Amino acid sequence: MSLSQFIPFLPEIFLAVAGFAILLAGISLGKRGARGLSLLSLGSLAVTAILIWVVGRPVEGAHTILGGMLFVDTFAVYFKLLTMTASGIVLLMSAGYLERSDYSPGEFDALILFATLGMMIMASGANLVSLYVGLELMALSQYVLVGYFKLELKSNEGAVKYFVLGALSSGVLVYGISLLYGALGTLDLGAIRAALTASDTVNWTLNLGIILVGFGMLFKVAAVPFHVWTPDAYEGAPTPVTAFISVGPKAAAFAMFLRLFLGAFHPELAQWRIVMWIAAAATVIYGNIAALTQDNVKRMLAYSSIAHAGYALIGIVAGTAMGLWSVMVYMLIYTFMNLGAFGFVIMLETRGYAGERVGDYAGLAKRHPGAAAGMLIFMLSLAGIPPTAGFMGKLYVFSSAVQAGYIWLVVIAVVMSAVSLYYYFRIVVEMYLKDGDEDEPAPLVRDRWLDAMIGLCVFVTLFLGVYPAPVVGLAQSGVHALGLG
Amino acid sequence: MNPTMIPIPSAWILYLSAVLFVIGAIGVLLRRNGISIFLALELMLNSANLAFASFAFRFAGASATAAHALNGQIFIFFIIAVAAAEAAVGLALFIAMYRRKETIDVDRFNILRW
Amino acid sequence: MHAALIQFIVIPVVKIAVILGVVLLVVAYLTFAERKILAYMQVRLGPNRVGPKGWLQPIADGLKLFVKEDLIPAKAEKAVFLLAPAMIMIPALLAFSVIPFAPATKLFGLLPKAIPPYVTDINIALLFVLGISSIGVYGIILGGWSSNNKFSLMGGLRSAAQMVSYEVPMGFAIIAVLLMARSLSLVQIVKAQQAAHLWFFVPGILALGIYFICGVAETNRNPFDLPEAESELVAGFHTEYSGMKFAFFFLAEYTNMLVVSSLATIMFFGGWLRPFPNVAWLSFLGVVPPVIWFAVKVAGFIFVYMWFRGTFPRYRFDQLMQVGWKWLIPLSLANLVIVGAGVLLVKG
C-alpha cells in the first residue's frame, strides 16, 4: 500500500483533522466563539468539498480505493456533497442558537464534522466493514448531539431512547451482516453482487441476512415499524440538531440503503422487494396519519420526515435505474425543504423549548409577512404542491414506481400526500388566518445567518421546482456507479 | 490440538449464537431499566461475534473461501471496538440523565411519549 | 494411549500442582518478607516470635485467619460477597499458567526428555495475562459493593477507576516490548532477548518505568493504595471481610505483585537468562540454574515494591488520576513512537 493510494482519501483525512482542530479551538475559544467556530467548520467543509472535487472524483478504471474499502464514483460524490451541504447549512443555522444557549460550541461543531465524516464513509463504503464503521461514527455523533443539552430532561430522554433503539438496530444489522457473510463468504459489495448474480438457488441464510440488514437500514431512515425513536429524538434534541438528524444522516442512510439494496443485493430484488413494499406503504400511511394529531411542530415534522422516508422507499421498491436516481433527487430536495422548515422553528425558538407549539405560529403573517411566506413555501413543498421542488421529487419517485408496475403503492402514497395537506396547512392556517396573542406576540429571533440559510433553502426549493434538470442530471450520472440501467 | 479429536460442526455454534441473539432480543423487549436493556444489547452483539467466528473457521477449511476467512474475525474486532465506544457514550448518557432525574427506567420517561 | 494419558493429563496436573504450591508458599513468605523489610527500614525488629527468627510467622498467620470467625454482614449481598474473594484470587493464580520460569529442562537428568517447567506456552500469552489480570478488578469492585458499606463501595469504585485507567499506559508500555520482541509469547520474548544480545530494559528503560509504575497501581500498592486507604476509607473494599475471605484479598495482592514482577523480569530482564548470556568467559554463571536467576530478578522487583511502601506517601485520588492520564499515557505513547522508530531503524 503506497502513499499515493491515499490521495483519493485526502478529503476524509482532512475532515477528521479539521474536526479535531475545531475541537481544540473550541476549548480555547470557549462559549463566545460560536460564530467563529461555525465559520471555521464551514471553511473546512468547503476545503473538503474542493478536495473531493480535485482528488476524490472517479478516475477511469479505478472504482475502489485502499484495498477495496471505498468506492470512488459519482454516486459517492453526489451523496458526499449533499450531506456536506446539509451539515454546512446546519452549522450556520446553529451558530446563533448556540450563542443564545449555555452550551459550548466547540464540541458541537466538531461532532457535526465527525458525523459528516461518517456519512461520507457511508456514501462511499465498498465493504460492509467500512459501511458499518461509518454508520456507527455517524450514529454515535448523533446520540451525543441529541443529548447535547444535557441539563434539559427532554434532551436527555430523547438521547437515551435514540441510543437504546439505535444500539438495538445496529445489533440487528450486525447479525444480518454475519449471516450474509456466512452465506457468501465475503464482505466486499462487489463480490457479494457477483456471487448473488452467479447463484440462482434460494438461500435462506442469505435471505434472512438481507432482511436483517434491511431492518437495520429501515431503522436508520426511520421507517415504520422502526420509527419509534424518531418523534422523541426529534422533539428532545436541540432544534438545530433535529434539523441535522432529519436530513444529513437520513440522506447518508439512504445512500447506504441504495448502495446495498440496489447495488449489492439487486440480484435478489425479487426476494426482498415485498418487505420493502410493506415497509414503504406502512411508513407512508403511519407517518402521515400520526402527524395529523401533533401539536408540537418538531414532533409533527418528525412524523412528516417519517412519511418522507416512506416516499423515498417507494423508489427503492421500484428497483430500477429511475427508482435509484429519483431517490437521489428526492433526498436532495427533501434536505433543502426540511432544513428550511426547521430553520423557521429555530427562528421562533427564543429560549428553551418555547415556540414549538403550532399555536405559537398564530398571526405570524401579520407581524412577519416575509417569514410567513417562507414557511408557506416549505409547507407547500413538503406537501408536494407545484411549483415547488417537493412536487418534482414526488413526481419522479412515483413515476418510477408506476413504470415498475407498483400502481397500488403509488395510489396509497398519493392519497396519503393528500392527507398530509391537512397538517401542513394547519400551520399555514395558523399563520395567515388566526390572530395571535396581540398583547404578547411570540418574538422572532433576528439572526442574519439563519435568514441567509433559510433564503438559500427557499431559493433551492423554488428553483428545483421549476428547473430540476441539473440535479436530475447529476443523479443520473450516479446510476451507472451502482451498475443499474 | 490433538489431530485425532473430532471437530464439532459449525452449525452448533451458529445455533448457540441464534439462541443468545434471541435471549438478548427478548431481554431488550422485556427489560425496562435502561442499563438492563443495554446489557441485553451487548448479548446480541456477542451473538453476532460468535456467528462471525464460526463462519470464519468454516471458510478457513475450504480452499475456495480461505482467502476471505480472516475477514470474519476482522469484523468481530470492529464490533468489539464499536461496542466499547457505544458503552462509553451510553453509560455516560445514563449518568447524565440520572443526575437530572434520579432514574434510568425508560418507561418512566413521561415528558416525551414512548 | 498411555503416552497420551501422561502427556495430556499427568504432566500438566503435576506441573499445575507444583506451581500452585510454590507460588502460594512464596506468596505466604512475601507477607513475612514485607514485614521484615519494613521493620528494618523503620529500625524495628519485625515479627520474631514464631519459630526461629519468626520464620514460621506466615504459617501462624494462615492458621489464625483460617480458624477466625467468618463474618458476613447482615445486609450484604451474600452470593456476590462470597464470589468476590474468588474473583480476585483465581485470575491472579491463572496468570501463572503462562509464565515461563525456566527453559525446558531434564531436571538434572531425572527425566527422559526435556520438559518445560511452565504449564503452557501460548502464542498470545502476554495478552492472556493482561486480560486475566483485568478480570481481577471485579473482585475488588464486587467486594466493595456487596459489603453494603459506603466506604467499601467508594474503595471499590476508586479501584475500578484506578485499575482501568492504569491498564492503558501499561498496555502501551507492553506494546513497546512487543515491537522489540515481535511476539506475544513470553518464551519467545525471552529468546528474543537472547538473540538480540540485549535485555530489553536498555532500549526500553522508559517502558520499564511506565510498566512498573502501572504495575504498582494495578496491584493497589503504595503509593497508589487508595482503594484501601486506611485513614479515609477504613480499609476500603475489604472492610467487611474477615477470616479466610480477607486472607484471599490479602494473598491476591501479593500474588499480583508476583505476576507483575515476573512479567517485568521476562519482558525487560531476560527472564531466566543469566547476565550476559552470550559472553563466553562468563559461562561459569551458568552453574546457577535458570530458575534461580529468574527468582533473583523477581525478588529485586518485589524489594522495590516494599521499598516504595516504606518510603512513599499516598497520592490523593485526583493526583492519581492526573498522573495516569496526563503523564503516563502521553509518555507511554511517546515511548511507543520512539521505540517504534528505533526498531524500524535497527531491523528495517
Place this chain on the structure above:
Amino acid sequence: MAFLSAHFVAIVFYVLAVLAVAGGVGVITFKNPVHSALSLLGTFLMVAGLFVLRHAEFLGAVQLLVYAGGIMVLFLFVIMLVNVRRLSPDAAFLSRRAPLAVLSGVVFGALIAFGVLAGSLGHPGGGATALQMVQGHVMGNTEAVGWTLYRHFLVPFEIVSVVLLVAMIGAIIFGRKDAGLEGRGGRMEP
C-alpha cells in the same frame, strides 16, 4: 479415555455453550442489574472460550481485555454509581408485554435456525491454518489478524479511531460537571 480425548472439543463446547446460555438467561431474568451484569460477564468469558475453540485466539484475548476487563467494569461502575438498588425492581416478567416478547423472540429464533438449517451449514469442516496465514506462511492468529487489519482494513481501522474519539467526547460532555451550567454540585464522586 478414548472417548474423552476424541470428543474433547465437543465436551468443551457443550460446557461453554450451556454456561453461556445460562449466563444469557441470567442477564434477562435477574432483577438486580449487578447480578445481570455479572451473568453477562460469565457469558462473555464463555464466548471468549468459544473464540479460542474456533481458532480466533487473538479475539478471545481481546474479548477478555475489552469486554470483560473494560466494558463490564464500566457497566458495574455506572450501576453502582447511580445506585440502581434505589430504583423500582425490574419486574420485567410480570409485565403484560412478556408473552408477546417471548413469542416474537421464539419466532425469530426459529427463523434463524431455519435459515441456518436450510443454508446447509451443518457440515463439520473448518480449518485453522488459513486463520494463521501471513503471506503464505503459517505464523499465528494474532499475526494474521494484524496483517489483514493493517493491510486491507486500514480505512475502517482509522475511522474506528475517530469513533472512539467521538465516544470520548460524548462521555466527557455527559460526564463532566460544568460549574457554569450546573447549580447543584456537592455530589459524592469516587
